[in-house]
Amino acid sequence: MATDRRPEYFKGSQLRVGIIGLGYVGLPLGLRFAEAGHRVTGFDTDPAKVEKLNRGQTYIQHIPQNKIQQFVQSKHFAATSDFSRLAEVDAILICVPTPLDQRREPDLSYVEQTAQSIRPHLQRGQLVVLESTTYPGTTEELVLPVLEESGMKCPIAHGPDNEQIATDFFLAFSPEREDPGNKQYGLAQIPKVVGGVNPPSGRAAVSLYAQIVSRVVPVSSTRVAEMVKLLENTFRFCTLLLLLWGI
Numbered sequence: 391m392a393t394d395r396r397p398e399y400f401k402g403s404q405l406r407v408g409i410i411g412l413g414y415v416g417l418p419l420g421l422r423f424a425e426a427g428h429r430v431t432g433f434d435t436d437p438a439k440v441e442k443l444n445r446g447q448t449y450i451q452h453i454p455q456n457k458i459q460q461f462v463q464s465k466h467f468a469a470t471s472d473f474s475r476l477a478e479v480d481a482i483l484i485c486v487p488t489p490l491d492q493r494r495e496p497d498l499s500y501v502e503q504t505a506q507s508i509r510p511h512l513q514r515g516q517l518v519v520l521e522s523t524t525y526p527g528t529t530e531e532l533v534l535p536v537l538e539e540s541g542m543k544c545p546i547a548h549g550p551d552n553e554q555i556a557t558d559f560f561l562a563f564s565p566e567r568e569d570p571g572n573k574q575y576g577l578a579q580i581p582k583v584v585g586g587v588n589p590p591s592g593r594a595a596v597s598l599y600a601q602i603v604s605r606v607v608p609v610s611s612t613r614v615a616e617m618v619k620l621l622e623n624t625f626r627f628c629t630l631l632l633l634l635w636g637i
């Protein structure tokens with residue numbers, strides 16, 4: 391396994407990609423990386439989903455079973471609940487739920503739990519990307535401190551002066567903007583917004599996603615990327631309300 395990964399490493403072929411959370415967002419994302427020729431390991435806490443996937447079965451209506459079977463058979467996709475296997479991958483993409491709690495506030499316990507599952511297995515030069523929908527600040531304030539408990543550092547630093555800053559691992563945020571089941575605009579056609587905790591992290595994440603989508607839009611920080619998703623959801627919500635009210 392490569393231990394000296396630089397941002398450009400993620401432009402390479404046959405990367406090992408780990409996806410945590412194999413739901414509506416994580417499963418199609420994993421299959422897209424498999425389709426692009428990478429080796430994908432999906433991680434989920436639900437053993438029933440893991441078993442189904444490894445048998446080549448689907449549990450999401452619009453994801454065809456034959457696609458899963460094809461990549462399981464070619465060994466481009468496998469699922470597991472063994473989080474120690476996170477140490478084997480080049481990039482880890484977090485796609486766990488962020489539901490609203492009883493007070494209508496985002497419940498980030500799944501994201502925090504996931505960061506804690508990654509920490510003991512985090513490797514130097516690994517890229518970690520949060521994709522779950524959340525409020526601006528989550529990647530730097532919640533995920534980063536947990537991962538840095540590993541002893542490795544990923545300094546928060548923005549702007550051109552920090553292009554070459556040293557970092558032990560890469561950390562970024564890239565919101566999932568998929569519209570599940572939309573036949574006209576699939577994952578590959580929807581531009582991917584990407585922001586890093588520092589410039590090398592941003593470059594690493596841009597290199598990775600450029601392999602599976604037609605357009606990547608780099609932004610200056612994780613906070614900007616987090617805000618993009620929030621603005622987009624707010625815009626959609628207001629538009630739907632106006633339509634409902636017949637305005």
Ligand SMILES: NC(=O)c1ccc[n+]([C@@H]2O[C@H](COP(=O)([O-])OP(=O)(O)OC[C@H]3O[C@@H](n4cnc5c(N)ncnc54)[C@H](O)[C@@H]3O)[C@@H](O)[C@H]2O)c1
Binds near residue numbers: 412
């Ligand atoms: N579904 C959508 O249309 C959509 C679109 C854009 C963004 N999002 C966002 O993406 C994120 C994921 O949403 P989703 O719809 O895929 O959720 P989902 O409920 O369909 O899937 C989440 C998966 O994560 C697994 N999981 C839960 N805790 C885990 C843990 N600690 N470790 C590993 N796996 C764990 C669950 O078993 C489940 O399989 C959310 O933040 C959501 O807001 C969803």
